[in-house]
Amino acid sequence: MDDLNTFALMADAATEAASHIAPRRGRKPRQKKSEDASDAHAANGTAVVDDMALTPTAIDPAGASNATAHAPTSEDTVAQTVNEEVFANESANEPTPSDAGHPGEDIHQRIGHLTRTLHDALRELGYDKDLAATREHLPDARDRLSYIARVTGEAADKVLNAVDRARVVQESLTNKADGLRKRWQAVAAYTAGAEDRATPAGRSLIDDTCGFFSDIGGQADATNSILTDIMMAQDFHDLTGQVIRKVVTLATNLEEQLLKLLLQTTPPEQLKKAEVSLEGPVVNADGRTDVVTDQSQVDDLLASLGF
Amino acid sequence: MSSDKRFLIVDDFSTMRRIVRNLLKEIGFHNAEEAEDGAVALSMLKATKYDFVVSDINMPNMNGFELLKKIREEQDLKDLPVLMVTAEAKKEDIVLAAQNGASGYIVKPFTKATLEEKVQKILQKTAA
Numbered sequence: 001m002d003d004l005n006t007f008a009l010m011a012d013a014a015t016e017a018a019s020h021i022a023p024r025r026g027r028k029p030r031q032k033k034s035e036d037a038s039d040a041h042a043a044n045g046t047a048v049v050d051d052m053a054l055t056p057t058a059i060d061p062a063g064a065s066n067a068t069a070h071a072p073t074s075e076d077t078v079a080q081t082v083n084e085e086v087f088a089n090e091s092a093n094e095p096t097p098s099d100a101g102h103p104g105e106d107i108h109q110r111i112g113h114l115t116r117t118l119h120d121a122l123r124e125l126g127y128d129k130d131l132a133a134t135r136e137h138l139p140d141a142r143d144r145l146s147y148i149a150r151v152t153g154e155a156a157d158k159v160l161n162a163v164d165r166a167r168v169v170q171e172s173l174t175n176k177a178d179g180l181r182k183r184w185q186a187v188a189a190y191t192a193g194a195e196d197r198a199t200p201a202g203r204s205l206i207d208d209t210c211g212f213f214s215d216i217g218g219q220a221d222a223t224n225s226i227l228t229d230i231m232m233a234q235d236f237h238d239l240t241g242q243v244i245r246k247v248v249t250l251a252t253n254l255e256e257q258l259l260k261l262l263l264q265t266t267p268p269e270q271l272k273k274a275e276v277s278l279e280g281p282v283v284n285a286d287g288r289t290d291v292v293t294d295q296s297q298v299d300d301l302l303a304s305l306g307f
Numbered sequence: 308m309s310s311d312k313r314f315l316i317v318d319d320f321s322t323m324r325r326i327v328r329n330l331l332k333e334i335g336f337h338n339a340e341e342a343e344d345g346a347v348a349l350s351m352l353k354a355t356k357y358d359f360v361v362s363d364i365n366m367p368n369m370n371g372f373e374l375l376k377k378i379r380e381e382q383d384l385k386d387l388p389v390l391m392v393t394a395e396a397k398k399e400d401i402v403l404a405a406q407n408g409a410s411g412y413i414v415k416p417f418t419k420a421t422l423e424e425k426v427q428k429i430l431q432k433t434a435a
Contacts, residue, residue: 156322160329224333228419231329235416238323239394242365 135258142251149244156237163231167224174220181213312430313355314339317348317362317374318392323415327361327392327422334423345369349377352384359426364393364400372407379408388429392417 188206191198198206314336318324324341331339340357342348346369348362360378364371371391378384388410393400396414404412410432411425 153320153322157325160322160325164329228330228333231326232416232419234322235326238318238320239415241320242394 131258132262135255135262138251138255138258142248142255145244145248145251149241152240153237156234159234160231163227166227170220170223170227174216177213177216177220181210181216184210184213310336311338312336312358314359314361315342315348315351315357316340317342317345317360317366317371319343319363319366323363323392330419330422331361331426333419334426336426345371345374345377348374352378352387353381357387359430360387360389361392361426362389364391364395364404372403375404375407375409386433388433390425390429392422 184206188210191203191206196203314331316324316327316331316339318327318341321341321343324343328339328341331337336359340351342351344366345362348360349369351357352360360374362371362374369377371393375389375391378387378389389408390411390413391404391409392413392415394415395401401412410429413421413425
């Protein structure tokens, strides 16, 4: 199993864990804990944010039983809660004389509180699940974009092949026309001598035919110009391909960031559970009864279960 | 006009290499080879003598700027005309290309007339 699948399963675990976490009402006690954490890590702002996101109080087993009762009813309610918290935090973090010498500490605390509030809001709105779902869909979106790039590239190649073939046909036609033009000009010269050897209708036909073959060269040039336009239009593949490549890179980065976010919001016990269940290939099956070593064992196991 | 000058077209998109190659043929330059990135191009340039390079910028392994820099650093290649043909339309990229010694710069999408004009202008300048 590759890392990506491993990550996907861990993300599943994160989602599952999130579904067991109840929205919380009583903010004040945890806010105090967050402040404590911030104080302890004020020296490194980012660490403070991360630590706060992973604070054990993010899981509220006591509130789990009230999950249904506390389920968010509307985004407005949650938004209001967020606003109240943000402003409450701002108010709580008003600079005091003792803070005056450490302005960075206050900023770190504010960032920490904001992160905590956003983190809670995500959960209360159920957006953590959306994040997990989004992360799961990103590889699919990436594959689809790559598919578009590949198919459009093939289409562009087909057009270029067709243009090349058309040019060959066009060139052959032009050469033949040029040969016939010369022969018809000889006929015209012969019939236009002192003794007029052509009837009026024949003369008209000879003149029209000579004119037609003379025009072929110009028409071939026009056709070639059109073929060039068709060929040049295929540069869309290069242009769109570059954009698609950038979007695919963006999707990959986004996926990685979402994964990190999910892992950060996953309770440690759930992470361990996910890690244990993702051992990958069995390196040494000796003495183990909890693994299979070949496909026949898989088939037997499934048969014993009625599949 | 027909010329025996040898071109090297560098682009990671085969469609674009093919388009430039066909355009050069229409303009009268029938002798052209292709490379899919700067690294491949550089090894080809060191192995064979070319008269003109038409290069993209945004490529894997070695991009057009890096290739240009390497070319200008090589004693045998430093005077080789290099025309950048790219979708990078930012001014800073154009300035950077000029600073690194690009002979010309064309932004995609471009026309046959533009390519012809730039190639002829660069060749005339090189010959002078």
